[in-house]
Amino acid sequence: MQKTFNTRSMIFTLYGDYISQYGDAIWIGSLIRLLEEFGHNEQSVRAAASRMSKQGWIESLKQGNKSYYYLTERGKSRMNEAANRIYQVESPSWDGNWRILVYSIPEKKRHLRDELRRELTWSGFGLLSNSCWITPNPLENEINNLIEKYQISPYVNYFTATHMGTSDNRELVRKCWDLQDINNQYSQFIEKYSQQYIIDRNEVENGNMSDGSCFVERTLLVHEFRKFLFIDPGLPKELLPEKWLGESASSLFRDYYRLLEKPATRFFESVFEAPKKNYNL
Known part of the structure; x- marks a missing residue:
């Protein structure tokens, strides 16, 4: 019996490495059978799939007496972004510019802050100071998707800039990562x-x-x-x-x-x- 990893996380891995190559949809019975190889039972797989559906990563489809789960557009976007980074042959070259994201989310929407921080960290941003995130990579599309997803355009400013401080760019990197x-x-x-x-x-x-x-x-x-x-x-x-x-x-x-x-x-x-x-x- 394999060590049991988090069921939801394992489902993400299967979608990214296998299912997305076969039309993005899978019968729940197949998913259960595959995850049995890693020590997950039917109840945990169904519960994890339900959570992922509520979170907007996958959706269910009924055909006859069988249920299938397929990636949503949000799920496809995340899988594509992950694949581009996992299978990247070498580190990208740099155009010398920093991308800076600054936000000020009001208290009534504070529940969005933690989610936004997790998303920014996953995309490769580093925290320079409170609510100020930077990256040397051109992540404009990812930022636009986040702004649209969380409906926070009034609270976000996004810049492209050159670092002109007394320290060099590597020192800036050490502050953030x-x-x-x-x-x-x-x-x-x-x-x-x-x-x-x-x-x-x-x-x-x-x-x-x-x-x-x-x-x-x-x-x-x-x-x-x-x-x-x-x-x-x-x-x-x-x-x-x-x-x-x-x-x-x-x-x-x-x-x-x-x-x-x-x-x-x-x-x-x-x-x-x-x-x-x-x-x-």
Whole structure:
């Protein structure tokens, strides 16, 4: 039995790595069967899917006596953004500009503040000072989506600027992000998965690893690497320290992923069931 990870989080991983490649919809029975491989039971899967539906990530579709769940537009947007960052080959280059977001949300809407902070952190913004967030990356589309989603345009100002302070840009980075801690976590990922990669490569090449085992290992690999989306802002290479391990970790992830890809996909396809006919989203 695999260690049980958070059910909702595992569903996000399955949508991002598998289901989104097959039309975004899956029968709840297939989802339950897939998550059994990780120690989740039917009750926890149904409860997590219901929560995700209420949060606007997925919606349900009934066909006969079967229920299917498909990604909403919001869900598709999040999956696309995550995929672009997870499978990014190298750090982006920088145009030298900082994007600055400043907001002043009134007390009557204070419930939006925590949600907005989580969204900004996930997108790669760093907190420079109270209610002032910065990023070197061109995230205009993401910001516009957030403003529309939370209906906060009267309370938000967004600028593009050049840093002209007494300290350099790397010092500005150190104020907003703990790159040493992130680098340490990349080091731990490399130490753990480089050893496991060698073991699994031998098993796969010798035909000793089942499709189901490959599915489990690939999904857990993606699930672990996806956690870096919440801590690594994806800074341009010009702002990263010299001994940055992010790209080495990404290279290991891609090699390991390719090793498991075909057998893992075969297992997924053996369990996966989509709606039997076209449906309107």
